[in-house]
Amino acid sequence: MARILVVDDKPDNQALVSLVLEEQGHEVLTAANGREGLQVAIAELPDVILLDVMMPDMSGIEVCRKLKEDERTRAVPVILVTAMGLNENVVAGLDAGADDYVSKPFNAEVLAARVRAALRTKESYDAVAELNRQLRQEIEYRRQVEETLEKKEAQLRQAQKMEAVGTLAGGIAHEFNNLLQAIRGYTTFAMDDLEPGQQAHQDLEQVVAAVDRAASLTSQLLRFSRAETLEREHLNLNDTVRIVIKMLRPLIGEHIDVEAHLGEDVCPVYADPGSLQQVLLNLCINARDAMPLGGKLTITTRTVVITDAESENYPDIGPGVYASIAVTDTGCGMPPEVKDRVFEPFFTTKGVGKGTGLGLAIVYGVVRQHKGTIDVYSEPGRGTTFRIYLPASHEDVAATASGGHEDVPGGTETILIGEDDAVVREVAARVLRRAGYTVLEAQDGDEVVRMFDEHGRRVSLVLLDVVMPKLDGHAVYAELKRRHPGVPVIFCTGYDPRADQTQFVHEAGIPVVEKPFDPVRLLQLVRRTLDEQAGAEAGAGGASEPLPLQALVHGMVNR
Ligand SMILES: Nc1ncnc2c1ncn2[C@@H]1O[C@H](COP(=O)(O)OP(=O)(O)OP(=O)(O)O)[C@@H](O)[C@H]1O
Ligand SMILES: [Mg+2]
Structure with missing residues (x-):
């Protein structure tokens, strides 16, 4: 069965043609003039269009031309319906792009056969279009592979x-x-x-x-060259920054503002404190030298989860949890040819006797010796950021997040995580399990819904990635709410070019944890969301006791 649009201003003709087509098992759409015909054609994209030539507002030939000019309707075969003997209409119509014509009064069988022929044409069009689409996809895929290869080769x-x-x-x-x-x-x-x-x-x-x-x-x-031995201990980068900032004061003039943004829960690293101080000092002194007329030096620390996909951009390190430290200046910046060589020993742009060009070579060596990596962003005239990533120490990330934090709340409820990135999912699951929760893990939208159906009301909260394969976060959210409107959901969002996908989360006021998430903040948000939900349910049920058992359990876990 096909969908066929019949455009004809005369109701009798329209009815007759429709009858013939419906008898053939086709679905018929109708339009009573050229303009309407164009609108329906664009909105419905029929398989074939039967177009009367003589119409008062716009001739069928004009309509045909417009249909063939429009990207959207170009591939729909058009059969002109003309009065017998008007050969000039046939010629003009075919020249305007029509695929075929029938003459009135027509024979039903001939009309049906021409429609079948047009449908075959349509099928070939569609097949070619599909092949083209696949070809374009293949070309794009190859382009991406080549680009990745080139990048990898350069990195190597x-x-x-x-x-x-x-x-x-x-x-x-x-x-x-x-x-x-x-x-x-x-x-x-x-x-x-x-x-x-x-x-x-x-x-x-x-x-x-x-x-x-x-x-x-x-x-x-x-x-x-990493030939020196390290004296390592588990340490917090924030302590390193504080020590270095004290050393910096006399080295950096009044004309430079120093600012530190220290992440509250930066994961610990297993590192040589003295070497790290030297690394940081070298970066800060370079920043100072880049700002002879003053500016701002910012040191930032935080925990970063590097996902499978992101690790592609960092040749030296794999996916996992890292403590990062960034040194940003608002100085002179570097052109690409300088940027490409900064880590080479003895590479310097500073005058004789001013720089040896060893500062960043040491930084590089120390960072690599710690199995970390460093990258540089720089814009001439605007400034530079050096960012170091050091692997989180083997002390459990979640354990250290909760160590030293008396107020990290846990619980015993069941939480379903929907996240396609394996590293992010594992870290979230580990953090939640360490805090006492039972965790179910799903790697795409479909699986979230399937697991939710399977485990039903045992699931007290769902942690969802916004962008996921199969069903995205928005669709999963709708499915979950359809099944159980009360189930609380927290969304994980990261920086994503498809940021419009996160719009609904903000509009609906759904709790959000930003990736890379901070373990403590995640636990706090989960607990708060669960408690609010429990409160809402108790309120709805008219219970006066605020869930004593649950409160007791949390009390125990927190202790
Ligand atoms: N923050 C920065 N802004 C602009 N350019 C920088 C910055 N950091 C480093 N550079 C460039 O990289 C070069 C190499 O830096 P590196 O620290 O290795 O050596 P140096 O500072 O020149 O000498 P040294 O550190 O041995 O005294 C610098 O000469 C400079 O051109
Ligand atoms: Mg230097």
Whole structure:
């Protein structure tokens, strides 16, 4: 069965044609003039259009031309219906893009056969259009694959370059250290045989001082090549920032404002505190040097969950939980050719005697030694941000989030998580389980609905990603509310180019936790949402006792 639009101003003709077509099992749409015909054609996209040529407002030929000009209706076959003998109409109609014509008075069987022929044409059009669509998709897919490959190749080249330079620098530094050791040793032996006042003694003192400077250089090179051992402990980046800010005061002039935005619950890292302080200090001093006329230096710490997809952008690290520290300045920024080389040892744009070009090489070495990564954003004339990611220490993220926080609330209810990103889902599940909840995990919208149907009212709360495959968050939300209007939902949102998808969440006033979420904030929001829901239900049922059992359980968990 097909849908056929009959455009004819004469009711009798329209009825006759409709009858013939309906007898053939087709669905018939009608329009009484050209304008209406165009509107219906666009709105309904029929399979075939039967178009009377002689109509008062707009001739069928004109309508046909418009249909064929319009992207949306171009592929719908048009059969013109003309009066017998008016050959000039047939010619004009076919030239205007019509696919076929029938002459009035027509024979029902001929009309039916022409419609069938037109439907076959339509099928071929559709098949070609579908193939085209697939082809375009394939081309786009290949383009993306090529782009990813190119990016990966560039990342690999950069990594190999850094590795090679690191090995070279480490090797030289190591050899040099031994030589310096010998120079220093023999120099002091020679000094032992001289009186301190003698000229030769004073000269040798200079040699020792130069050797010490050289030794400090080689030790910096060793840091870059990751040949130095680390003394690690579990530490909080915020403490590192506080210490460095104190050291900064005398180094940074009045003309630069220093601001710190320290994340409340930055996950701990397993790191060498001294090395991290040096890293941060190097970044801050570079920022100072980039702002000779003053500006603002901002240090930001937070916990970041790097998802599977995002980890593509960070060649050195995989998906997981990271503590991040960013140093932002409003200084001169860097052109791309400088940005590409900043981590190379001895690369500097500062004048002779001003910079050795080792600062960022050390930063890079230390960060890599901690199995982290660093990236740079810079805009000439506007400023620069260096951001470091260090893996969360193996102490359980959730445990440390709740350690030191007496007021992190837990519970024993069942929570259903709908999130397609495995890392985000696992972290959320772990945080919630650690706090006592029973957690069900679904990886797409369909599965959320399926699990909700299966576990029914055992589910006390649903944590939903807004953007999910199969059914997106909005659709899942509607499904859940249809089944159980009272079930509380919290949405997880991240930065997403399809931000319009999160619009409804804000409009409906649904609680939201922003990705990367902070474990403590998630637990607080979950508890608050559950309690509000429990309160609402108790109120609705007229119960005067505020759920003593639940309160008791939470009290126990919190303790
Ligand atoms: N915040 C920044 N803004 C603009 N350019 C920067 C910034 N940080 C680094 N750079 C550029 O990167 C180069 C290398 O930095 P790096 O810290 O490795 O060496 P340096 O600062 O020149 O010397 P050193 O740190 O050894 O005293 C700098 O010379 C500068 O051109
Ligand atoms: Mg520097």
